[in-house]
């Protein structure tokens with residue numbers, strides 16, 4: 001992740017230089033997982049292609065879907081600038097606050113193995129106990 005300390009050369013967010021990082025995913029806040037059911041749900045998210053989970057510097061948890069905005073142009077400009085959603089208008093301001101300048105993640109789980117390793121390192125028992133098989137089942 002690029003870290004730019006000299007903000008003075010940027011009057012506006014450098015979206016073309018950045019290649020539109022923030023137009024290429026959707027992230028939705030989720031509850032911090034605290035029990036086996038929650039851990040299993042996060043594992044389920046992470047078993048899907050192009051789905052990641054991250055924890056930001058405020059310790060909030062998000063599920064992230066890596067998918068380009070449909071109106072993102074090949075030159076990394078917005079194809080519907082006048083009607084872009086409010087979240088797009090606000091992102092990147094003040095200059096220096098967006099992911100071009102600083103990695104927003106405290107933890108980033110690219111896949112289920114990353115998350116399981118994180119839980120193991122914390123000594124968390126996330127596995128369901130399997131019931132012994134019966135004759136019928």
Ligand code: SF4
Nearest residue numbers: 015018020022092098
């Ligand atoms: S607002 Fe920031 S992260 Fe988004 S495209 Fe512009 S420079 Fe990149």
Ligand code: SF4
Nearest residue numbers: 023069072078084088
């Ligand atoms: S609407 Fe425009 S600014 Fe918003 S995510 Fe799409 S391309 Fe980016």
